[in-house]
Amino acid sequence: xxxxxxxxxxxxxxxxxxxxxxxxxxxxxxxxxxxxxxxxxxxxxxxxxxxxxxxxxxxxxxxxxxxxxxxxxxxxxxxxxxxxxxxxxxxxxxxxxxxxxxxxxxxxxxxxxxxxxxxxxxxxxxxxxxxxxxxxxxxxxxxxxxxxxxxxxxxxxxxxxxxxxxxxxxxxxxxxxxxxxxxxxxxxxxxxxxxxxxxxxxxxxxxxxxxxxxxxxxxxxxxxxxxxxxxxxxxxxxxxxxxxxxxxxxxxxxxxxxxxxxxxxxxxxxxxxxxxxxxxxxxxxxxxxxxxxxxxxxxxxxx
Amino acid sequence: xxxxxxxxxxxxxxxxxxxxxxxxxxxxxxxxxxxxxxxxxxxxxxxxxxxxxxxxxxxxxxxxxxxxxxxxxxxxxxxxxxxxxxxxxxxxxxxxxxxxxxxxxxxxxxxxxxxxxxxxxxxxxxxxxxxxxxxxxxxxxxxxxxxxxxxxxxxxxxxxxxxxxxxxxxxxxxxxxxxxxxxxxxxxxxxxxxxxxxxxxxxxxxxxxxxxxxxxxxxxxxxxxxxxxxxxxxxxxxxxxxxxxxxxxxxxxxxxxxxxxxxxxxxxxxxxxxxxxxxxxxxxxxxxxxxxxxxxxxxxxxxxxxxxxxxxxxxxxxxxxxxxxxxxxxxxxxxxxxxxxxxxxxxxxxxxxxxxxxxxxxxxxxxxxxxxxxxxxxxxxxxxxxxxxxxxxxxxxxxxxxxxxxxxxxxxxxxxxxxxxxxxx
Numbered sequence: 001x002x003x004x005x006x007x008x009x010x011x012x013x014x015x016x017x018x019x020x021x022x023x024x025x026x027x028x029x030x031x032x033x034x035x036x037x038x039x040x041x042x043x044x045x046x047x048x049x050x051x052x053x054x055x056x057x058x059x060x061x062x063x064x065x066x067x068x069x070x071x072x073x074x075x076x077x078x079x080x081x082x083x084x085x086x087x088x089x090x091x092x093x094x095x096x097x098x099x100x101x102x103x104x105x106x107x108x109x110x111x112x113x114x115x116x117x118x119x120x121x122x123x124x125x126x127x128x129x130x131x132x133x134x135x136x137x138x139x140x141x142x143x144x145x146x147x148x149x150x151x152x153x154x155x156x157x158x159x160x161x162x163x164x165x166x167x168x169x170x171x172x173x174x175x176x177x178x179x180x181x182x183x184x185x186x187x188x189x190x191x192x193x194x195x196x197x198x199x200x201x202x203x204x205x206x207x208x209x210x211x212x213x214x215x216x217x218x219x220x221x222x223x224x225x226x227x228x229x230x231x232x233x234x235x236x237x238x239x240x241x242x243x244x245x246x247x248x249x250x251x252x253x254x255x256x257x258x259x260x261x262x263x264x265x266x267x268x269x270x271x272x273x274x275x276x277x278x279x280x281x282x283x284x285x286x287x288x289x290x291x292x293x294x295x296x297x298x299x300x301x302x303x
Numbered sequence: 304x305x306x307x308x309x310x311x312x313x314x315x316x317x318x319x320x321x322x323x324x325x326x327x328x329x330x331x332x333x334x335x336x337x338x339x340x341x342x343x344x345x346x347x348x349x350x351x352x353x354x355x356x357x358x359x360x361x362x363x364x365x366x367x368x369x370x371x372x373x374x375x376x377x378x379x380x381x382x383x384x385x386x387x388x389x390x391x392x393x394x395x396x397x398x399x400x401x402x403x404x405x406x407x408x409x410x411x412x413x414x415x416x417x418x419x420x421x422x423x424x425x426x427x428x429x430x431x432x433x434x435x436x437x438x439x440x441x442x443x444x445x446x447x448x449x450x451x452x453x454x455x456x457x458x459x460x461x462x463x464x465x466x467x468x469x470x471x472x473x474x475x476x477x478x479x480x481x482x483x484x485x486x487x488x489x490x491x492x493x494x495x496x497x498x499x500x501x502x503x504x505x506x507x508x509x510x511x512x513x514x515x516x517x518x519x520x521x522x523x524x525x526x527x528x529x530x531x532x533x534x535x536x537x538x539x540x541x542x543x544x545x546x547x548x549x550x551x552x553x554x555x556x557x558x559x560x561x562x563x564x565x566x567x568x569x570x571x572x573x574x575x576x577x578x579x580x581x582x583x584x585x586x587x588x589x590x591x592x593x594x595x596x597x598x599x600x601x602x603x604x605x606x607x608x609x610x611x612x613x614x615x616x617x618x619x620x621x622x623x624x625x626x627x628x629x630x631x632x633x634x635x636x637x638x639x640x641x642x643x644x645x646x647x648x649x650x651x652x653x654x655x656x657x658x659x660x661x662x663x664x665x666x667x668x669x670x671x672x673x674x675x676x677x678x679x680x681x682x683x684x685x686x687x688x689x690x691x692x693x694x695x696x697x698x699x700x701x702x703x704x705x706x707x708x709x710x711x712x713x714x715x716x717x718x719x720x721x722x723x724x725x726x727x728x
Contacts, residue, residue: 012437015476192431196494199380200445201418210444214435 026294033290039283043276046096047103054096061097064089064249072261075268083268085258087247091272097249098273101162102280106231109169110224116170117177118220124178125185126208136182142175148234155243162245165238169231176223184216218295225291229284236277251277321393322501322534323356323379323421324400328388330374334607344607348374350558351388356502361528361535363549363566365542365581369603371558373506376538380423380504381406392417419449422495426507428487432479438465438490439475445497464493468523485516492523502534509544521547542585546570551716554578557606557614560710564717574719576622577615604635611655613708613720616683624687625722628702630658632684633675643667643674648696657701659694668696675700 028034046053051061058065067088075083075091082091120139124132142150154168188194188211197207232251238244239252246253251273258269329352331345348371356362364372377383379390384407391404394416402408406417422445425431432441442461446452452460462472468489479487488508495503505524509517521544527533537548545552546566553563554577562575573579583597590596601618604610610617612627617635619626630652637644637660646667652658662668672693674680690701710718 012439012476015437019478192425192427193433193436195377195382196423196425196431196491197433197444198382199418199421199423200448200494200498201415202444202448206448210436210440211433215433 023294027287027290030290030293032286033294036283036286036290039279040287043099043280043283044103047099050096050100054090054093056097062101062249064094064247064254066247072266074266082272083266085254085269086261086266087257089247091254091258091269094249094254095251095272095276098251098254098276099280101248101250102232102235102276105162105166105169105235106228108166109173109231109235110227112170113174113227114177114220114224116174117179118181120174121178121181122185122208125182125189126204132182135178139175139178142172143179147172147230148237151234151238152241152243155238160243160245162239162248162250165235165244168238169235172234173227173231176227177220180219180223181216184219185212188212188215218292221295222288222292225284226288229281229288232277233281320358321355321400322358323393323536324353324391325355325375325379326353326389326391328352328375328378328390329386330371330378330383331386346607347558347609348606349378349385350609352555352558352560354553354560354563356534356536358501358534359528359532360550361537361548363545363552364536364538364555365540365545365552366555367540367581367603369606370555371606372538372555375555376423376504376506376536379502379536380421381418382423392421394420419445419498420501421504422498422500422502423504423506424488424491424495424508426510428484428491428511429479431491432487434479436479437475438477438479441479441490442494442497445494449498451498460497461493464497465490467496467527468493469519483516484512485519488512488516488520489523492520492527496527496531499531500533502536504536504538506538507540508537510539510541517544524548542570542581554581557603557609559614559720561613561615561721562717562719563710564713564719565715568715568717572717574713574717574724575615575721576619576723578719580620612705613722621723622681622683623722624683624703625705626683626687627705627708628684628687629655630700630702631655633658633660633671633700636674636680637671643671656704659697659699661697663696665696668693668698672698 027037056065064085064087067084067090069088070077070080070084071086071088073080073084075081077083080090080092082095084090085094120135124135151168151172154171155165158164158167191211194207194211197211202210236250236252236255239250240256242256244250244253246257254273255270255277258266258271258273261267261269328349329347330349331347333342334344334346335341336343350371352371352375354362364375366372374383378385389402389405390407391400392406393400393404394409394413396404396413406414409417436444439458439461442464443452443457446457446460458475461475465471465474470486470489470493474482474486479490482490492508508524509520512520524535525548528535535548537545539545549566551564552566552569554561554569554575556577562569562573562578569578570582573582580597580599584599586596599618600620604614604617608631610627610631611629612625613619616622616626616628617632630650634650637647643662646663648661648663650658650660660668660671662671672691675688675691675698676685687702687705688700689703690699692699708720708722710720713719713724
């Protein structure tokens, strides 16, 4: 017997909830994953509570404030704990509101690309034939160009703006999900439990909904978590080379605008936002790796 | 309510009626090659198989790996569309089975009757359960598909099914990975039972289990059959299991049925050398351990180009000249001989029985010529050779014509496809 305690007052919802709790717990038992989780929680808290942490005094909070009376202040200056930029923008303000920009960017891009990728991958995997061939060749073409260069090209065509960076990332990042989804469908479709569902006469829609989607979601979730980090990294790079708007509270822009001062010893304006990009990408990569192990129902719990 | 429905159904079920009939069934898988994926041949997984399953009986289907038994069971379960031939299922239309009972030509409502009355249990107890489905959803799923139950009624039905397979209410809200192999197989069986089917296809249901657990599962299947008047198609390579479970046994070799009949007859008085070889290869507790177990020589021929005549003749210890010797037998012989096969330049085939084999040099041709006349080839093959001559680099050979080997009656429902003991010979 795997377990002997009779759970008589049980319900499916409770068990599913408990399993999610178990996944979370097994995530936290792995020290590197736990570190990533803590960083993510801090970063998310920062993004969500930005209006309270750093109340804006200008109509557009995503614009860096400019205080021409306090430019190029070093860290530790009263009122500017992380110093100020060449234009007198508070670096801490940029760091805090930059996390909000990053969260927006990564959430929008991940949700859009997961949906596009899953839909296209499902069409390819389910319909098959020449439609599958055509879609997968498109995916191959997309995958043959490095993400950063492709995103750069698209963003350059669209013109420099933060919205266009998001748009270009959406165009670039869906391909992996399409590929994963298609591979999962082909794999799961041949599994015995799908055969069993066919023998009982279940519909193709139900097989997709109850067998294929839940089992394909694991690698998709892992990839999505990793991409939460990668997207900010690529997005910041695009901002850095000037494909975003200048003067906004976005980490890549801040690094870019601060780098001129590094040679003259004013390291703080680009170091702190750069550190944030590093932490963001690191944290999501750590959690993504941990999630890969935790979401596999066979290793979960290790009973 | 469930009990009432069950007894109703049992009354309709008359033991002995033919429930499912497989007639001349073929399933060929195309072999595709190259960029254009052109078909270069077919793997004849199932190649002209006929047999019946009667209500309430267990038919054991045995054979080596790759003989087509799994493909056949998938056809019976409706998972694979046969290339040709037909599967007839008694959906209660009345009268003898006919063309209207073909599962691929039935009206929708009767197909649904077939569908819910034929269920399957798979070999791999882990892979056959969705790892993200709770036991209640897994076993309750067929009931939901046919809108048989929902809510608390569904829960009660699932509990009832769990109890029938020796599990209980406490297992409702568990995931498959929380069970042992034997328990998972019980869940699979409960799922197959949910719709109260007439036929369950069991594809090696105990092969992945420990011997002690195997016995438990077999006893469970045995009990369920007695209570529910189920028919089983029991696919296995384990002859002891077949002997224990099956009323009738069907032996397959390379996509064909070579022998079928009552299990006792097959085990006590097998007519086909292949069945005999399988039985001899079965280790037994009473065996003298100093005597090596008799095993079959050679490999199973390529199912893409199966041997003519009796497909077993290439490995048969008692083959006769009438077993269907052909040019391909020489090709198979050459494939086993590296040096001769290297120097083979071409086979000019006039018919399946007559060909000229050309070699790079005269020594190789002479070597083959000598080998074909010596005891390096079976005596039956030498006897079946009508002409064999050496002409420089070419060896010409012709085999005698033989009749097709088909299943012939051996009395009491026992049929075998072997030239030995065939009526009139």
